Amino acid sequence: MEKNAFKSKQIMLEKHNNNAVIVDHFHKKFKDVNIGPLSFNIEKGKITALLGSSGSGKSVFLNSLLGATLNYEGNIYIDGKERKKSNSIENNSKVGFYSQMDFSLYSITAYDFLYNMCNVMGLNKTLIKSRIEYWLKKFDLWTSKDKPLNAFSWGMKNRMNLILCFIKEPEILILDEPGANLDSKWRGESYKILKEFKEKFNSTIILTVHNIDEVYNIIENFVILEKGKLLFSGSEEELNLYKKINVSFEKDVVLAEVEKLLNQHNILTFNCDLGLNSLVIGLNKQQNFNDALDILEKNHMQPKDVVPQVINMDSIKKALEDKETPYKPKYEPLEEFAIDSSDASLGIDKALNFLNKIEDKYKNILNLNKYDIKVALSNNLVLISDDSAKTSITNSDPLVLSDTSNTSQDVLTESEINTIKTDFFDKVQELKNLKAEINQIVAEQKTEINLNIDDLQNYFEKVKLESEIIHEAKKTFEDQTANLKVLLQQTESETEALEFKKTDLQIKIDELKALQDEISLASASEYEQFDLIKAEFSTKLDDLKTYIEKSENSLTNEMQSKMNEFKEFENQFKDLVAVQREIIQDEIKEFKSYLTQIQIESDEINSSRSNLDKDLSALKQSNEEFLTKVDLENEQVENQKFELNAKINELKKLQEEIAVATIAEYKEIDSIKADFTNKLLDLKNYIENISEETKIIQESKTEYLEKIKEFKEYHDEFNKTASVEKETIKNSLFELKEFMSQIQIEASEINTFKNGMATKKVNLTNEDSSSIKPSNLEIIKLKEEIEKLKFEMSEQQNIKKYYGASQGLHNGFVEHNMQQQMWQQNIASLKDQELEKIKSDLNKEKEYFEQLRKEMAFEKEMNQKLAKFDSEMKQRENILELERIRREIQEEKSKLNEILLIQKFNK
């Protein structure tokens, strides 16, 4: 038994493999309320609306579907798996659920929140970043990705909830009131995204909504609950639900005609309101209201007002009630209606044929003899008949074209007239469509074609006006003919009366004649009396005759003049018709040539169109190629963007560092600058001082140079004297050498004496140390003498070095000892003077060198300052370099920003 139940369940599930959800006798019992038993299916890859009034059990069912409630009878199968037993993470990953989560306590950023949630959902790590970016951008929250969630508005929070639901890209999406808390723009947008999502992933979407009207266009299936029971489950067609629109018209539009027209095009009509001249039209999913409008417009039944009717639970319930007696259109649908506006040449052919046809009909009228026709006009259609008495001329009469020669052949039926009328307006419409196409393809020809179409309209207006004039003229002509007839009848009856009068008179004359005869028979007196009466009577008779003649004459004259007038009018009418005929023929010729022109243009357009088609396909191909290229480039750009962002961040950091460094450096520069300006001021003062000192030095220098010059001159002179004296000294030296050798001899003698004395001394030391003392004194004395001699010798040498001996000295070395003292005195005084001079010169030189040293020290100081200045300048240059680098970075950054902006724009 159980096995069989299992088998039947298997079969049921297999049967329903195109269903994402199978609800099998779901039953949830509460204390006072029962939800179920419910059995229905939710089709895979479709959008199903779960509808029902408040408390109907939608939430109870959704909670059970989500697995939040497992305590119910019956079963819910998701993808063939029993919900109660398959509440695992794996199975839940197939389901996405939208609920209104409140983020008021979440200070985490939107991006981080989604990142964490994706991890929790077990999304592949490589997908997370791209998914987050895609969905945040889709819901316009990418720019707020780093904002904390508790700073989001209600609308933004709701969009976050939707992202949470979509980001998983699940097979089944369950959305409980997705439009709540969203503005109308985002409600519409999210329904659009929902549809896109379904188409992209072939997902099954189950949603509950309050305003079904807003989502009607995307819903494919309906599940309707009412007080815990299933009211309906199936497609829109099965629900018999139509999008209803109330359309009202001007008073002159006949609703019956509108209804007939729409029905013939498979558009349902409901609820005619004759008072407001409006009716309700019903459109199914495949029908577009714009198509209905086009049909009405083409047939000159433009609506005055259009009010769409809201689809709500009431209208759904009504649709369910009406389901038993489905609406059937009153009028049979037309097999073919739409004009293929893409085939412009066909339209022109049709227009040509149609206009030729009209021309034929006009020819028919124009070629008729005026005597053969009786003319009347009905609206703008010409009514012609060979027998006006037989034809009822009313405004609603159909168009009748008649030729006296063959009346029956040219009579058109009402349906033929309607076809001609529809054809005519169709052709005009086709011409309009053609005009629109020409406008699109050849913009330059637009004005010309517009003018032509205007001309065409003017032409028809003119024809209409002219036919109205003809109609008026014909009417006047007919009126006058009728008047003439009446006049003729009057004249005839008057003539008849006169005839009667004449016979009466004749009878009376005859009677009178008889009476005359009787009277002639009577007496002569009576005869005389009778003659008198006779004369009287004859005058009266004459009067009567002249009266009759007169009246006869006036009648014939009047008739004659009327006949003349009639003839004149007839001629005029003839001329008018001839003129009109010529005009119409000319215009038809013009129109024909215009049409051939249009034909030529149309051919040209067709050829250009085929070229354009070729170009278009080429363009499409290149566009596709371009798009793939763009995709590739986009990818590259994304990478580049990422790199650029990283670089920008680096640059930003660098910039910040530079900015900090620059500020510090600026401060330093400022202090250096201040120091520098102070120093510069000092330097200036110093330089001023120096320049003054330099002036003084310069002056003293020139003085000193002059003195040096003098000294040099003196020196030269001295050198001259010295060279002379040198010779003398040479001689003296020779003498001195000899004197020296003598002295050396004496010295050797002294040394021998000294040695003798030394041996004596040794001996004496050996004998008695006290006996050494007197010999020591002698030695000291001798030593002093030798020292003295040495001093004198060196002095003499020195003197000889500097000055030649005075001329007295030349007198021989023999007198040397005698003159030596004198010479020494002179030399000493000379030497003192010279030495004094040299000393002062040396002092001056020393001063000069001191000055030079000072100058050099100053120069050194200046050099040091310059070096410092240079280093400061270098520092300053470094700062300027930094500034330049900073500017370059700024420029680089703005370039990058531009590139980014262009990339964004391109995207």
Ligand SMILES: Nc1ncnc2c1ncn2[C@@H]1O[C@H](COP(=O)(O)OP(=O)(O)OP(=O)(O)O)[C@@H](O)[C@H]1O
């Ligand atoms: N836990 C419960 N205990 C008792 N009755 C409940 C419980 N949950 C729901 N109900 C009842 O079940 C019925 C259906 O409720 P449910 O919430 O499914 O309605 P709904 O269709 O979602 O309505 P709404 O559109 O207002 O949200 C209501 O009458 C409700 O009172």
